[in-house]
Amino acid sequence: MKLSWFLSKRFRQSNHHSGLVGFLSKASTIGVMLGVSVLIVALSVVNGFEQQLVQRLLSVVAHVEYHAPEKPIKNWPSKIALLEQHQQIAAATPQIKLTAMVQFKGQLKAAQVEAILPSEYHKVSQLDNYVKGQAIASLQEHELILGKQIAKTLNAEVGDKITLLVADEQAEQPLAAPKRVTLTLVGLVDMGGPLDQSLALMHLAKAQQILGLTPDEVTDIRVSVLDVFSAHYIAMQAGRLLPDLVYVNSWYRSQGSLYQDIQMVRTIVYLVVFLIIAVASFNIVSSMVMEVKDKQADIAILKTMGARDSTIFSTFALQGIGYAMVGSLLGTFIGVVLAMNVPDLFQYWVSLSEHNPLDGVYFVNFLPTKLQWQDVLVTVAGTLSIATLATLYPAWRATKIDPAVVLGN
Known part of the structure; x- marks a missing residue:
């Protein structure tokens, strides 16, 4: 496993200087980051509306x-x-x-x-x-x-x-x-x-x-x-x-439809944004497949030096998970910061546009938010799970490379 960590780190560093492979890996990381941050902010706003429903309307x-x-x-x-x-x-x-x-x-x-x-x-x-x-x-x-x-x-x-x-x-x-x-x-x-x-x-x-x-x-x-x-x-x-x-x-x-709407929006947010995260995570597949293709000679040399298939598999699996983890951590940071400042950002936007879309429509005229850490944990865990599944196929394909064919060419 130590060797897999070392190889994964070296491959990741070399990708920063490569063209298409480096671009695809960055794109997949950015996609995961945006999906995680959007989901955290959206769930925080839904939680805020539910909290205000109880504290304001139902009071x-x-x-x-x-x-x-x-x-x-x-x-x-x-x-x-x-x-x-x-x-x-x-x-x-x-x-x-x-x-x-x-x-x-x-x-x-x-x-x-x-x-x-x-x-x-x-x-x-x-x-x-x-x-x-x-x-x-x-x-x-x-x-x-x-x-x-x-x-x-x-x-x-x-x-x-x-x-x-x-x-x-x-x-x-x-x-x-x-x-x-x-x-x-x-x-x-x-x-x-x-x-x-x-x-x-x-x-x-x-x-x-x-x-x-x-x-x-x-x-x-x-x-x-x-x-x-x-x-x-x-x-x-x-x-x-x-x-x-x-x-x-x-x-x-009298007000139950509003509560049901909030719960429905929560479900839709989970579904839609997790699909966005899934698409971003499976972009890792394309970047990893390209990387396996790019590293065929390296994989062949490692195999001739005695590297096991499990080592090759772990190397590329850790690399794909690393892209998702970086995206998840950055997305979590951005999402938490935005979720904690959504009301102020909304008020600033209203002051610029001089029109409040919530005024007289809902039971609040501001955009409430409530950050729940269990939502953050579920989001990160779900993202990493999807990303892990996305890395299995490219990592498995890396173990099937024939050193004789690659080195012979």
């Missing part, structure tokens, strides 16, 4: 909602106490959900209104971290909090009087005029995602007044669970505790 949207489709849920405090007895439920709060039109100075914008109990809302949502202006806990009956994009569309600012147009569900005529409620805008939701374009918050008591409900009647109960990825299972279990007829809705129905 704000409802994990579980129980909606009464016909009659309102009566005596909601007892129902909440019933739900909170479940071991996997962290907290539950009452709410009323309305679809309304927001009006300001002749401009109209549809919004999903959530009527909440401000003093209890922090138990099921961390939306207060993304509200500019008055805190949610201080929300009064005559006040309203809007998504930033809704306010921008209406050209409304904090302090303006906003009108809500709510359908009158108790009216006898189906096309009856909606109820009009005037509220003061006291805060803006600024998450940098779709919620900014649709969400509005108002006090629970005001919504009960609009709908003609008593203080102990609500249309929805919002629940926060301990394990967000088991939310639907927990929702079905806990829902059996309620005596009311309710629809069960978890975040999987």
Whole structure:
């Protein structure tokens, strides 16, 4: 093995000065380097989106909602106490959900209104971290909090009087005029995602007044669970505790497609980039075949001096693995450095182009990243495994060279 290491090193040094063989070996090394670095960066970005999904979006949207489709849920405090007895439920709060039109100075914008109990809302949502202006806990009956994009569309600012147009569900005529409620805008939701374009918050008591409900009647109960990825299972279990007829809705129905998209992208990234690495690794085959052809005389001389086939095989196998190892190490270094600086590089690019492609599209307006060392290890191990397989055939061909034929020519 020491002899194989020595010969592999000498052959590799001689290739630096050769033409086509040296170029092919460098090209295969660069291909492996690019594939490894791209895979590390891509997986880090996917991990970043998954982390932000849990930390930002799932800390704000409802994990579980129980909606009464016909009659309102009566005596909601007892129902909440019933739900909170479940071991996997962290907290539950009452709410009323309305679809309304927001009006300001002749401009109209549809919004999903959530009527909440401000003093209890922090138990099921961390939306207060993304509200500019008055805190949610201080929300009064005559006040309203809007998504930033809704306010921008209406050209409304904090302090303006906003009108809500709510359908009158108790009216006898189906096309009856909606109820009009005037509220003061006291805060803006600024998450940098779709919620900014649709969400509005108002006090629970005001919504009960609009709908003609008593203080102990609500249309929805919002629940926060301990394990967000088991939310639907927990929702079905806990829902059996309620005596009311309710629809069960978890975040999987409202935001689950986004989570599935992230997992699908992760799979596609693995597949596509590993195919790129495989192509780059099998470029080693062409460079090694050319090298075996170039070194026929050297191999013949080694064999006549008593070198075994195993020594010849190990020499060229180590040489091919060496190309892949150099490419993997360089790719790992570049990939780790880029992955740790992706958010800053993205912000710099946005500042130059003055256009953010993530603004208002996803739940974040920046490019998140999370470097996981197990991804790096899997990438390097997979690359070296593919490269090792790629070196077997050229190394085996080197052992089949006939010294008599080569030296005779």
